[in-house]
Amino acid sequence: MPNDYFAGIDVGSLSTEAVIVDSNKHLLSYSIVNTGINSSAAAEEALSEALQKAELPRNRIAKIIATGYGRAAVGAAHKRMTEITCHAAGAQQLFPEVRTVIDIGGQDSKVIHIGQDGQLVDFAMNDKCAAGTGRFLEIMAKRLEVKLEKLGDLALLAEKAVSISNTCTVFAESEVVSLVAQNHPIDEIIRGLHVAIVNRIWNQVQTVGVHGQVALTGGVALNRGVVNLLEEKLEQTLEIYSEPQIVGALGAAILASK
Amino acid sequence: MTTSDTRRDYLQNQKSSGRKLLGVFPAQFPRELLWAFNILPVEIWDPPVEIAQANAHLQPYICSIVRGGLELILQGKSSLVDGYLFPHTCDSLQNLASIVNDHLDTGKPCFFFYHPKAVDGQPAREFYRNQLTQLIDRLEQHFGSINIERLQECIQTSRRLYSQLNELFNLRKQGLLQITNSDFYATLRRSEFLWPTDYISELELLLTQKCVKPLPSRAVVLSGILPNPPEILSLLDQHKIRIAADDLLNGQRRMTFLPTNANDPLEAITDAYFAQPPCSTKDSAIAERLKHLQKLTVDSKSKGVIFNIIKFCEPELFDLPQLRAGLRSTGIPSLVIETEINQVLSGQIVTRLEAFLEMIGD
Structure with a gap:
């Protein structure tokens, strides 16, 4: 055979x-x-x-x-x-029109500009720290005693976002503890965390630029809160595969x- | 003296032979002047020390070159040197000079060299010459009178040394030197502590590695301050990538321009300084730096530029966005990585480097 x-x-x-x-x-x-x-x-x-x-x-x-x-x-x-x-290469196979890929994984996040033939043109990747990655959301979900898969939906339900000034995961966790102690509604804190992660990703997007259609890959693409906020920033609908991981x-x- | 001798053994021998040693911080200084005083400059870029005491004197956002240099002094590991020379390279090094001179009781003299930043026009040349004269005066107070004939000889030695370095850089550019990036830069960096005639012997040995046919390898330009951590070089070696040209502060930015044959030795040294390529630490115009990087890339047939930035190096960081945009506009891909001088490469940095190499293709 x-x-x-x-x-x-x-x-x-x-x-x-x-x-x-x-x-x-x-x-x-x-x-x-x-x-x-x-x-x-x-x-x-x-x-x-x-x-x-x-x-x-x-x-x-x-x-x-x-x-x-x-x-x-x-x-x-x-x-x-x-x-x-x-x-x-994967995004090009699934969505041939896509020229920008945002991948948010567990440990890192990256923004990739791809050419017509799927070749790499430019990219940006987060630094060593976990800010702007799936790990950030995982740690915060644990701290807030919320299931990770529910985090995005809760962020969408909030009427406003509490401002989270730290993007460093360790400092943000301390900040969240303080916000909880000050009786801020949990969903508003969660939305604030989503805004923080999206702002962090947005810095990388600006380094590479937005080219044509944009795909979101990686496990965090399953989080509707992140997707929603990113789409607002991009002013376009993200292409997301059913199994983005x-x-x-x-x-x-x-x-x-x- | 062989290449296997350790730096400390070598310095100890030099000292025993009657030479004075001067600990010199980065980066631009008139080494010919020091040689003429029979002083061996020992450059302090990346001492392998664990930072502990220096943190009490410096803010957390100061680069690891300054931090490591101060730590070396605080730990008493620079006992061999007879004094320190601080060129005015950046604000952080200038602050280090103040800390060492004003607040630490090292018992050793500190010398300062304020080379001009705006390097165009006659006033800048006059200022530079004036600084040379002042440095000579200060050195004479501690090490005796300078001998002008000896200085002329040192300038000729310097011309030989830099001519050989130029030849080596040229061979590297063409892929005609059978040596890895790691070995090449290890040899280049031995200039930081070898007496010039010893170093010339090592360069002559290196020139025997010349080959007739270019070696198959892809080429890149490396820009930044130092080729550190050395794992960057070994990673490029592993992927058969040659650094065909560099824009490193301790590489081609300062190591390829020889003193001229001017009758006045100070004029000869001044000529070399003013012939150097643009540099972030000299406040060079970004347009000039961009033009220089484009020329390096095209002349060396390189496929892209890797900016290896030491964390918190402000002069380098200021120029980056415009340099990258300018390179991109002319179709030259570039990558930025931020590293600490004595830390191993993180997985993310390795991935970035490898992705860049995949991006520039075969």
């Missing part, structure tokens, strides 16, 4: 995704697992699950590209590429197929 399938594995700080495509770049299957403390094992688990869903044996995979912060730990990879290039892995698989 020919080995004409391709895999992409995106090892992120919170989750690891694997995607399998055929030689026509059609998505056959995907999986999402927690990364945990062993990136290598998470990559293996994600790949096995995706293969199982596609009903393919391992030897039908011609090439694997690993991406994400844990890409170096993927022993099965034939090649490693950055998540910036892979998100660009897998766009990087999809891009890796697409690049493996080339």
Whole structure:
């Protein structure tokens, strides 16, 4: 049997995704697992699950590209590429008209300008700190005793946003504690946190510029509060794939197929 | 003396041979003058010290070059030097000079060198020459009279040294030097503490690495203050990327312009300073810096520019947005990374660098 399938594995700080495509770049299957403390094992688990869903044996995979912060730990990879290039390729595959990709992952966020052929033109990425990333929202949800998946909806319900002056996650957490103590409504604090994260992302957007249609990728794209505020800033509707976490892995698989 | 000798052993030997050592902070200073006094300048850029005591004297937004330099003195690890020289490179270094001179009892003399910022026109040249004279006067008070014939000899040595460096930079530009980025910049940085004739011997050795056919590698321009942390260089080596030209303050911005053959030695030194390329620490016009970077990129057939910025380096940070926009408008991609001089590269910085290399393609 020919080995004409391709895999992409995106090892992120919170989750690891694997995607399998055929030689026509059609998505056959995907999986999402927690990364945990062993990136290598998470990559293996994600790949096995995706293969199982596609009903393919391992030897039908011609090439694997690993991406994400844990890409170096993927022993099965034939090649490693950055998540910036892979998100660009994935977004280009899903939305050919898109020229700007905003990716908000667990540990970092990036804004990518892509050319007509999906090539990277420019990009900006957050610094070491967790401000403007999924981790920021995760920590705040925990502090406010709200489920992470409910955070965005609560932000939309608030009539106004409490101003959060710190974008540093550690300082913002202290600020939130003070705001709670001052009896500010929780939904207004949550909206304030969303405004803070979107402002942080907006700085990166301005570095690269807004070019054509914009796609939002990464787990934070599932947060309607962030989406809503970003769309207000951009004055356009964001293109969002139904499983926004897998766009990087999809891009890796697409690049493996080339 | 071989390349495997440690810096401290070398300095100890120099001192034992009767030479005086001067701890010199970055970046522009007339080294020929010091050599003529039989003084070895020992440059203090990135001492490998853990910052602890310096934090009591400096604000948190001061760069790690200044912080590390002060820490070195506070920890008593600069005991070998006979004094300090502070060129007027930026406000932070100027403040460091005040702290060391006015508030620390080091027992060693401090010298200052206020080179001009606006480097166009005759008044600037006169000011520079005046500063040279003042520095000589101050040095004579501590180290005896200068011998003008000796200074002339040092200028000739300097001409030889910088000619060789120019040849090496030229070979690097063409891909005709069989040496990694890491090894090249390690050798370049030995100029920060070697006596010039010893350094010339090392450069001669390096010139034997010349090859006939250009090596296959993609090229970039590296801009900033220092090629630190060294992991940047090894990462580029790993990806077979050659730094074909640099715009580093401790690289080509100051290391390629030799004194002229003017009869007056101070005029010869002045000529070299005024021939240097534009620099953020000299308040050069951004348009000039942009033109220089574009020329470096085109001449070296580089695919882009990497700005490696030391955190809180204000002179560099001020120019960046316009430099990047200007490069972009002429189709030259660029990347900015902010690093600390003695910290390992974070995963994010590695990703940025690798993404940039993927962006500039084959």
